Structures are given as structure tokens and as C-alpha cells.
Amino acid sequence: MPLCKEQERIYRELGDEKELARSIAHQAYICNDAGKFADALALFAESEQIFKDLGMLEEAAACLWRRARILEIEMDRPLEADPLYKEADSLRDKAKRR
Numbered sequence: 001m002p003l004c005k006e007q008e009r010i011y012r013e014l015g016d017e018k019e020l021a022r023s024i025a026h027q028a029y030i031c032n033d034a035g036k037f038a039d040a041l042a043l044f045a046e047s048e049q050i051f052k053d054l055g056m057l058e059e060a061a062a063c064l065w066r067r068a069r070i071l072e073i074e075m076d077r078p079l080e081a082d083p084l085y086k087e088a089d090s091l092r093d094k095a096k097r098r
Contacts, residue, residue, distance in 0.1 A: 001030055021050035025063060032066070037074050041067055057095035064088035 004027045011020035028043035048063035068084035071077045 001027065004030065017050055017054055018056070021047045021054070021056075021059065024050070025059075028063075028066070032070060032074070035074075037070050041070055044070075057091045057098075061088040061091035061095065064091065 004023060008020065008023045008027070011017075011023055024043050025047040028040045028047060031037075031040035031043060044063045044067045048060045048067070051057070051060035051063060064084050065088040068081040068088065071084065072081035
């Protein structure tokens with residue numbers, strides 16, 4: 001994870017928002033695999049927001065979907081996951097209409 005944090009720092013310094021969002025999402029996957037679900041949720045949310053700000057709706061939808069899966073499957077909180085799945089579907093539909 002230290003290399004991922006260094007990568008994140010570099011992308012922040014360069015102002016490369018697209019690669020920053022990808023780097024943060026990558027960290028979220030690592031946290032998820034390590035069972036650090038709260039950290040993964042926060043990182044996916046941060047990545048999602050950057051992707052939304054960039055207009056990258058498919059990528060933002062993927063982050064939303066991952067958050068929903070973590071809530072539903074890993075944390076047994078399906079009621080909290082449902083709105084995220086719906087929002088992810090909505091973003092994907094919006095992206096297709098572009």
C-alpha cells in the first residue's frame with residue numbers, strides 16, 4: 001500500500017485527476033481484499049466523486065456498485081446497498097445516452 005499512497009501523492013501534485021481517481025479506486029480494492037471494508041467504502045466514495053466531477057459516469061457507477069456490494073455482501077447491510085445499486089444503474093443509463 002505504501003507505493004499506492006506514493007502514486008496518489010504524485011497524481012495529486014501533477015493535478016492528474018483521472019489517474020488520481022484510478023489510484024484511489026485501486027487502494028479501495030486492496031482494502032476490500034484485506035477485509036478493511038470501512039476504508040474501502042470511503043476510498044470508493046472518494047474515487048466516485050472525482051469520476052463524477054470529471055464526467056466519467058461509467059467509472060463513477062462502477063465505484064457505486066462496488067460500495068453497494070461491500071455493504072450488501074461483506075457487511076450484511078442490504079438496505080443501505082439498494083439505493084447505491086439504483087444510483088449506479090441511473091449513472092450507467094445516463095452515460096449510455098451521451
